[in-house]
Amino acid sequence: MLMTLMKAESSHYSYSVRNSKLILGKNSEFLVLQCFSNFLMKPCLCGIKMVEEGCTLLRRMEICVAEAEKRSGKNAVNMQETFTVYLIETRPMDALNEGRNPAPDSLWRRYSEFELLRNYLIVTYPYIVVPPLPEKRAEFVWHKLSADNMDPDFVERRRVGLENFLLRVASHPVLSNDKILYHFLTEVLAIIFPCFCLFSIRRFMEMKHYSDELQSHTSQLLRARARVADRLYGVYKVHGNYGRVFSEWSAIEKEMGDGLQSAGHHMDAYAASIDDILEEEEHYADQLKEYLFYAEALRAVCRKHELTQFELEMASQDLISKKQQREELATGIVRTFSFKGMTNKLFGQEAPEQREARLKLLEELIAEGEDTVKEKTVECEEHVERAWVDMQRFKEQKDKDLREALINYAVMQISMCKKGIQVWGNAKECFLKM
Amino acid sequence: STQEAGLTNGTPVETSSPASVSSLFNRLQLDDDLDADSRDPYGCTETRDLFVTVDDPKKHVSTMETYITYRVSTKTTRIEFDLPEYCVRRRYQDFDWLRIKLEDSQPTHLIPPLPEKFVMKGVVDRFSEEFVETRMKALDKFLKRVADHPVLSFNPHLNAFLSAKDLNKRQGLALLTKVGESVKHVAGGYKMRARPPEFCAMGEYLDTFSQKLGTIDRIAQRILKEQSEYLTELREYGTLYSSWAGSEEELRRPLEGVAGCVTTCCTGLEDLSENMSQDFLPVLREYILYIESMKNVLRKRDLSQAEYEGRLEAAVLRKQEDRTPIPMEVEKCQDKVECFNADLKADWERWQSNKRQDFKQLLTGMADKNINYYEKVMQPVINDTLTRFK
Numbered sequence: 123m124l125m126t127l128m129k130a131e132s133s134h135y136s137y138s139v140r141n142s143k144l145i146l147g148k149n150s151e152f153l154v155l156q157c158f159s160n161f162l163m164k165p166c167l168c169g170i171k172m173v174e175e176g177c178t179l180l181r182r183m184e185i186c187v188a189e190a191e192k193r194s195g196k197n198a199v200n201m202q203e204t205f206t207v208y209l210i211e212t213r214p215m216d217a218l219n220e221g222r223n224p225a226p227d228s229l230w231r232r233y234s235e236f237e238l239l240r241n242y243l244i245v246t247y248p249y250i251v252v253p254p255l256p257e258k259r260a261e262f263v264w265h266k267l268s269a270d271n272m273d274p275d276f277v278e279r280r281r282v283g284l285e286n287f288l289l290r291v292a293s294h295p296v297l298s299n300d301k302i303l304y305h306f307l308t309e310v311l312a313i314i315f316p317c318f319c320l321f322s323i324r325r326f327m328e329m330k331h332y333s334d335e336l337q338s339h340t341s342q343l344l345r346a347r348a349r350v351a352d353r354l355y356g357v358y359k360v361h362g363n364y365g366r367v368f369s370e371w372s373a374i375e376k377e378m379g380d381g382l383q384s385a386g387h388h389m390d391a392y393a394a395s396i397d398d399i400l401e402e403e404e405h406y407a408d409q410l411k412e413y414l415f416y417a418e419a420l421r422a423v424c425r426k427h428e429l430t431q432f433e434l435e436m437a438s439q440d441l442i443s444k445k446q447q448r449e450e451l452a453t454g455i456v457r458t459f460s461f462k463g464m465t466n467k468l469f470g471q472e473a474p475e476q477r478e479a480r481l482k483l484l485e486e487l488i489a490e491g492e493d494t495v496k497e498k499t500v501e502c503e504e505h506v507e508r509a510w511v512d513m514q515r516f517k518e519q520k521d522k523d524l525r526e527a528l529i530n531y532a533v534m535q536i537s538m539c540k541k542g543i544q545v546w547g548n549a550k551e552c553f554l555k556m
Numbered sequence: 557s558t559q560e561a562g563l564t565n566g567t568p569v570e571t572s573s574p575a576s577v578s579s580l581f582n583r584l585q586l587d588d589d590l591d592a593d594s595r596d597p598y599g600c601t602e603t604r605d606l607f608v609t610v611d612d613p614k615k616h617v618s619t620m621e622t623y624i625t626y627r628v629s630t631k632t633t634r635i636e637f638d639l640p641e642y643c644v645r646r647r648y649q650d651f652d653w654l655r656i657k658l659e660d661s662q663p664t665h666l667i668p669p670l671p672e673k674f675v676m677k678g679v680v681d682r683f684s685e686e687f688v689e690t691r692m693k694a695l696d697k698f699l700k701r702v703a704d705h706p707v708l709s710f711n712p713h714l715n716a717f718l719s720a721k722d723l724n725k726r727q728g729l730a731l732l733t734k735v736g737e738s739v740k741h742v743a744g745g746y747k748m749r750a751r752p753p754e755f756c757a758m759g760e761y762l763d764t765f766s767q768k769l770g771t772i773d774r775i776a777q778r779i780l781k782e783q784s785e786y787l788t789e790l791r792e793y794g795t796l797y798s799s800w801a802g803s804e805e806e807l808r809r810p811l812e813g814v815a816g817c818v819t820t821c822c823t824g825l826e827d828l829s830e831n832m833s834q835d836f837l838p839v840l841r842e843y844i845l846y847i848e849s850m851k852n853v854l855r856k857r858d859l860s861q862a863e864y865e866g867r868l869e870a871a872v873l874r875k876q877e878d879r880t881p882i883p884m885e886v887e888k889c890q891d892k893v894e895c896f897n898a899d900l901k902a903d904w905e906r907w908q909s910n911k912r913q914d915f916k917q918l919l920t921g922m923a924d925k926n927i928n929y930y931e932k933v934m935q936p937v938i939n940d941t942l943t944r945f946k
Contacts, residue, residue: 332803335803339796339799339803342796343793343796343797346789346792346796347793349789349793350786350789350790350793352789353785353786353789353790354786356782356785356786357779357782357783357786360775360778360779360782361775361779363771363778364772364775367768367771367772367775370768371765371768374761374764374765374768377912378912378915385919521806521807524807524810525806525807525810528807528810528811528813528814529810531814532813532814532817532937535817535933535934535937536934536937536938539930539931539933539934539937540930540934542926542929542930543927543930543931543934546923546926546927546930547927549919549923550920550923550924550927553916553919553920553923554916554920556912556916556919
C-alpha cells in the first residue's frame with residue numbers, strides 16, 4: 123500500500139492521528155490512501171456534505187463482508203509480509219426490492235484500511251460515538267484459542283466483526299451519510315482524509331466517568347470469563363480419562379463389561395462436548411468486547427472535547443494578553459514584564475512610526491482573535507448538543523444489545539446443563555445395566 | 557476323595573466335586589433354606605437371620621487418651637445367641653481385634669477389609685465430623701459383610717464382639733483350628749509345583765483390577781482439583797457481575813440475575829466435590845484394600861498346596877524305599893487343600909457378585925450426583941432470571 127503526504131494550507135490548529143504509520147507534523151495535512159488491489163492514482167477531493175438525518179445508507183444498499191483471503195506483498199518499508207484481505211460486497215436495495223438479483227459490486231480491503239476509515243470518522247465527527255472495530259490482536263484468550271492473527275477461527279470472527287462495524291456505521295443517522303464511507307464501500311480510488319479541529323466540553327465529566335466504569339467492568343469481566351473458561355475446560359477434559367480406564371477395565375469383566383464399555387463412550391462424549399460449548403460462549407465474549415471498545419470510543423470523545431476546551435482557553439488567554447499589550451503600547455504604562463519592555467529601557471524607546479506599525483498589527487491580530495474565540499465558543503456549544511444526543515442514542519443501543527447478550531448467555535447455560543444431564547443420564551443407564 | 561494315581565503324577569489337585577462342597581457347607585450351616593443359585597451358592601437375603609448396624613459415634617475423653625466409640629446394634633433369631641437383640645459400644649481397636657481373630661481362625665476364607673488404621677496426626681483430623689462419618693460407614697460395611705457370610709457369621713469371635721458387655725481381648729477364645737495352626741507352621745522349605753489355572757486367572761484379575769481402581773482414584777482426585785480451581789475463578793466472576801450491576805440502571809436486574817446464577821453454580825459445585833471425597837473415594841479405596849486381602853488368601857492357599865505337595869513327595873519316596881505306607885497327615889493335608897480351594901472358589905463367586913452390586917451402586921450414585929448438580933444449576937436460570945429479564 124502506497125501513501126503520500128501532501129502539505130496544504132496551514133491553519134491554526136493541529137491534530138495527530140494515533141496508532142497509524144502516518145505521524146503528522148504541526149500543521150494540518152492531507153492524507154492520501156491508495157488501495158492495494160488497483161494501483162490507480164485518481165486523487166479526488168471529497169467534501170463532507172450532511173444529507174438530512176434519518177435516511178441511512180443501509181436503507182439504500184445491502185452491505186456484507188463476504189470472504190477473507192490471505193495475501194502476500196511488500197510493505198511500506200519494502201519488507202515481505204502476509205496479511206488477510208476481506209471482500210466487501212454491496213448491492214442496491216431498490217434492485218433487490220424490485221425482485222431483481224444483480225451481481226454485487228465488490229472490492230478487497232485489509233484491516234488497516236478499516237482503521238483509517240474509522241480514524242477519519244472520529245476526526246470528522248468528534249461529537250459522535252463511533253462504532254468500534256473488532257480487536258486488532260487476539261486478547262482475552264483462554265489457552266485453547268490461538269493468539270495468532272492468521273488462525274482461521276480468528277479470521278472468521280474478525281470478518282463477522284468487520285461486517286458488524288460496517289452495518290453499524292451504515293445505519294447511524296449521521297455517519298451513514300458520509301461520502302468517504304460511500305467511497306470506501308464501493309469505489310477503488312484514492313481517498314483523502316482531511317483533518318479537522320477538535321472540540322472539548324466540560325459537561326462530559328459525567329460521560330467520561332461512565333465510560334471509565336464501562337471500560338473497567340467489561341475488561342475485568344472478560345478476563346475473569348477467560349479464566350473460568352480455562353478451568354471449566356480442564357474439568358470436562360479430565361473426565362475423558364474415565365472413558366479410557368472404563369474401556370480397559372471392561373476387558374477383564376464378564377457381566378459388567380458391556381455396561382462399562384458403553385459408559386466409557388459417554389464419558390468421552392462428555393469430555394468432547396466442552397469444545398462446542400466454549401466456542402459458542404466466544405460469541406458472548408465478542409459482544410462484551412464490542413462494548414469494551416465502544417467505551418474506549420466514548421472516552422475518546424471526552425478527551426477530544428477536553429482538548430478543544432483547553433484550546434479555547436488558550437485562544438482566550440492569548441486574546442487577553444494581546445489586549446494588555448495594546449493597552450501598554452497605547453498608554454505607555456507597563457504592567458507586565460516583557461523583554462521588549464526591558465530592551466526599551468536599556469536602549470531607549472522606539473520611534474513613533476514603529477510604535478504605530480506595531481499597534482496596527484496588534485489591532486489586526488486582536489480582531490482576528492476575537493472572531494476566532496467567538497467561532498470556537500459557538501462550535502463548542504453546538505458540539506455539546508450533538509454529542510449529548512448521540513450519547514443518549516448510544517446508551518439506549520447499549521442497554522438493548524447487552525440485555526440481549528445476557529439473555530443469550532443465560533440460554534447458553536441452560537443448554538449446557540441440558541447436555542450435561544443427557545450425557546450423565548446415558549452413562550447412568552449403562553451403569554444400571556452392569 | 558480323589559484317586560492316588562492322580563496325585564503321584566504330580567498334577568495339581570482337581571476342583572472338588574460339588575458333593576464335597578455342599579457336605580462341607582452343611583456341616584457348618586444350620587439353616588436348611590438354601591438357595592441353589594449358582595452365582596451365589598451361599599444363600600439369599602430372605603433367609604437372613606442376623607442383622608447388624610454401626611452408628612452413633614461418640615467421643616470419649618479420658619486422662620490417658622481420647623477416642624471414638626460406635627454403637628453396634630444386633631438383631632437375630634439364631635440360637636447361637638442368648639438374646640434376640642444386643643446393643644454394645646465398640647471402638648476401632650475392637651474391630652481390628654475381630655478382624656485378626658477371623659483371619660487366624662478362618663484362614664481359608666476372605667475376610668473383608670477395615671478402613672486404614674493409622675492416620676497421620678498432622679494431616680488428618682481424627683475427630684472431624686467427615687473423618688468419623690467416613691470411618692463409621694466403612695466399619696458398618698465391614699461388619700455387614702461378615703454378618704452376611706455363611707461361614708464367618710458363625711464364628712464365635714463375632715458372637716463375642718456383638719454381644720459381650722466388655723470385650724476381653726487378651727483372653728483369646730481357644731478356637732484355633734488345626735487348619736489354622738498348620739498353615740502357620742508351614743516352613744519355607746515347601747515350594748508349590750504350579751498354581752492351578754483357575755487361581756492363576758483370579759490372581760491376574762486381581763492385579764489388573766487393582767491397577768484400574770488405582771487409576772480411577774487418581775482421575776477422581778484430579779477432577780476434585782480442577783473443580784476446586786474452577787470454583788475459585790467462578791466466585792470472582794460472580795462478584796464482577798454484581799459490581800457492574802451497581803453502576804447500571806436498565807441493565808441492573810439482568811446483571812444481578814446472572815450473578816445469582818453463578819452463586820447457585822458455586823454451591824452446587826461444593827456439594828458435588830464434597831460427595832466425591834466423602835462417598836466416592838472412600839469406597840474405591842476400601843475395594844483396593846479388599847483386593848489385597850483376597851491376594852493374601854490366594855497366597856495362603858498356595859502355601860497349603862505347597863506343603864501338601866512337599867509332604868506327599870517325601871512320603872512317596874519313603875514308600876519306594878522301605879514300603880512305609882503313606883501317613884495319615886498327608887491325606888489330611890490333601891483334605892485341607894481341597895477345603896481351601898472350595899472355600900476360596902465359593903468366596904470368590906460371592907465376592908464377584910458383591911463387587912458387581914457395589915460398583916453398580918457407586919457409579920450410578922456418581923452419575924446421579926452429576927445430574928442433580930446440573931438440574932440445580934438450571935432451575936434458577938429458568939425460573940428466576942428469565943422472568944427478571946422480562
